[in-house]
Amino acid sequence: MQRSGQASATSLPIGSDADLAWVRQHVRQCAAQLGFGLVQQTKLVTAASELARNTLVYGGGGRVEVTPLDNGRSRGLSMSFIDSGPGIRDLELAMTDGYTTGGGLGLGLSGARRLVHEFSVDTEPGRGTTVTAVAWVAQVPASRPGVR
Amino acid sequence: MSEQDAAASAPQVVSSFLEQRKEQIAQRWADAALFRSVFTISRDEAVEACKAVVDALSEVAVSGQLENVSAPGFTDVRDQLGRMAATRTRAGSTPGQIADEVARLREPVVDLLREEFADPAGPQAHESALALTLLLGTLRLVVMETALDANAELIERQRQQLLEVATPVIKLWEGTVAVPLIGTLDSARSQVVMESLLEAIVDQRARYAILDITGVPTVDSLVAQHLMKTVAAARLMGAECIVSGIRPAIAQTIVQLGIDLGSVLTRASLADALAYALSRQGIEVSRADAGASAR
Amino acid sequence: MNQPTPGLPAQIPVLALGDVLLVSLQGELHDGMAEQLQHDITNRISTSRVTGVVIDISGVDMVDSFLGRVLAEIASTARLLAARTILAGMRPAVAITLVELGLTLPGLVTALDVDRAMELLSQRGS
Numbered sequence: 001m002q003r004s005g006q007a008s009a010t011s012l013p014i015g016s017d018a019d020l021a022w023v024r025q026h027v028r029q030c031a032a033q034l035g036f037g038l039v040q041q042t043k044l045v046t047a048a049s050e051l052a053r054n055t056l057v058y059g060g061g062g063r064v065e066v067t068p069l070d071n072g073r074s075r076g077l078s079m080s081f082i083d084s085g086p087g088i089r090d091l092e093l094a095m096t097d098g099y100t101t102g103g104g105l106g107l108g109l110s111g112a113r114r115l116v117h118e119f120s121v122d123t124e125p126g127r128g129t130t131v132t133a134v135a136w137v138a139q140v141p142a143s144r145p146g147v148r
Numbered sequence: 149m150s151e152q153d154a155a156a157s158a159p160q161v162v163s164s165f166l167e168q169r170k171e172q173i174a175q176r177w178a179d180a181a182l183f184r185s186v187f188t189i190s191r192d193e194a195v196e197a198c199k200a201v202v203d204a205l206s207e208v209a210v211s212g213q214l215e216n217v218s219a220p221g222f223t224d225v226r227d228q229l230g231r232m233a234a235t236r237t238r239a240g241s242t243p244g245q246i247a248d249e250v251a252r253l254r255e256p257v258v259d260l261l262r263e264e265f266a267d268p269a270g271p272q273a274h275e276s277a278l279a280l281t282l283l284l285g286t287l288r289l290v291v292m293e294t295a296l297d298a299n300a301e302l303i304e305r306q307r308q309q310l311l312e313v314a315t316p317v318i319k320l321w322e323g324t325v326a327v328p329l330i331g332t333l334d335s336a337r338s339q340v341v342m343e344s345l346l347e348a349i350v351d352q353r354a355r356y357a358i359l360d361i362t363g364v365p366t367v368d369s370l371v372a373q374h375l376m377k378t379v380a381a382a383r384l385m386g387a388e389c390i391v392s393g394i395r396p397a398i399a400q401t402i403v404q405l406g407i408d409l410g411s412v413l414t415r416a417s418l419a420d421a422l423a424y425a426l427s428r429q430g431i432e433v434s435r436a437d438a439g440a441s442a443r
Numbered sequence: 444m445n446q447p448t449p450g451l452p453a454q455i456p457v458l459a460l461g462d463v464l465l466v467s468l469q470g471e472l473h474d475g476m477a478e479q480l481q482h483d484i485t486n487r488i489s490t491s492r493v494t495g496v497v498i499d500i501s502g503v504d505m506v507d508s509f510l511g512r513v514l515a516e517i518a519s520t521a522r523l524l525a526a527r528t529i530l531a532g533m534r535p536a537v538a539i540t541l542v543e544l545g546l547t548l549p550g551l552v553t554a555l556d557v558d559r560a561m562e563l564l565s566q567r568g569s
Contacts (some may be wrong), residue, residue: 050544114544347535386554
């Protein structure tokens with residue numbers, strides 16, 4: 001197993017309903033390849049769906065960058081949702097359960113945050129928003145060649 | 149010859165020395181504690197193992213990565229070194245003692261190297277001996293690393309086994325499953341409990357699932373939250389969850405913490421919970437002799 | 444522009460079994476398809492005698508807050524039109540994720556599978 005042999009970042013557009021389905025499918029595939037269990041895969045795909053929809057509905061579309069990670073001990077997946085929309089004016093409020101301006105259930109940001117291990121939002125009014133979510137494969141030590 | 153030339157060629161010298169003297173080195177190492185105590189079947193087996201290590205060292209030397217613990221040359225012997233370290237650990241050696249045993253391999257082979265030179269005390273012999281010492285220092289680190297890795301993996305495996313062993317899902321009746329929880333519930337265990345209970349609901353087509361917490365010493369808000377999540381997930385799948393075995397002290401804590409378990413169906417004991425699940429399915433349990441005496 | 448998603452019918456079929464509507468969701472679901480389904484079911488309930496709706500999601504590997512909202516709205520709309528909705532066959536991984544997401548769908552009646560859902564409807568119906 002070579003660390004360098006892993007696929008690098010993939011960028012997918014988010015501009016329509018159908019794109020959301022592609023994002024989900026791609027995240028599912030990456031997560032399965034990286035060795036995420038079924039429950040973790042489902043959490044990742046759901047988080048991706050929530051965040052991609054946010055990008056589409058509030059950011060006016062954008063893109064997602066999906067990157068496999070390996071810190072030597074564990075493998076992970078990073079997803080960055082990038083738009084150049086109006087940005088989020090009150091981040092704290094937007095992260096509150098049930099808060100919505102788009103007619104959904106208001107669980108997009110706050111809910112997605114609970115489904116991953118690391119979560120960060122970078123936003124500036126008028127300049128756009130980047131939401132990054134990272135999850136790690138449940139702690140099983142990375143196998144070394146030859147070590148059993 | 150300039151000093152730099154000598155430095156650059158030292159690894160090459162070491163590499164060809166290791167290659168040519170493999171048999172002799174192996175013979176000397178085979179009696180060292182590290183090999184002798186691990187390869188106990190025959191001395192030949194130990195000699196073969198030594199040769200494999202010499203081959204690896206030679207390969208690393210020729211690649212010039214004397215100080216690189218992850219040099220590709222080590223790949224082939226990592227498995228063997230790992231097993232050796234694990235055997236020594238099982239025999240009671242500490243990682244420090246194992247490192248000492250590896251260090252003791254140095255002297256015989258450095259002596260052998262010096263004999264190769266016309267002037268064993270000359271600068272060239274010194275240069276090569278230094279390179280070899282460096283290389284063996286790296287070998288020591290590789291052994292340490294594999295030993296620690298093996299330990300970490302063992303601990304992780306045992307942790308996983310403990311998780312699985314500690315949470316059996318039992319079928320109590322057609323359509324009723326139960327998990328008797330014993331010990332402290334942390335996040336990782338709660339996840340395992342939740343997942344195995346939900347899987348059992350599907351496998352057994354269970355309408356009722358009982359979480360028995362008689363054996364759980366304390367319930368804090370985190371544990372309560374995990375219980376409520378499990379109940380909610382089971383409900384989404386179409387099963388009803390019953391929490392049983394809430395001891396008086398725990399009931400008090402729950403109230404004092406202000407945790408609202410109002411949405412959760414509770415019963416005092418596992419037996420009560422089972423009785424509830426049975427009666428909801430229209431199953432009545434009665435003594436056989438009660439019917440006989442009525443006759 | 445948009446590539447079609449493989450293995451997707453344009454519309455989700457709604458079967459009528461007596462006075463019960465059975466909908467089987469499979470695989471990837473577009474937002475538009477989910478909304479179309481909501482519309483179709485409401486129409487069917489209002490134009491014919493329907494007392495129950497069973498939505499089988501055993502073939503669905505992800506429910507996000509959007510689909511969750513659509514399902515909850517189908518149930519509330521059906522209730523207003525005097526029909527009961529039962530969500531059947533949710534997979535364990537989907538259930539765990541929904542709960543973590545904070546979506547417990549309290550207004551929805553659930554069942555392990557379609558058989559159980561039909562049983563439930565006939566029990567309360569009689």
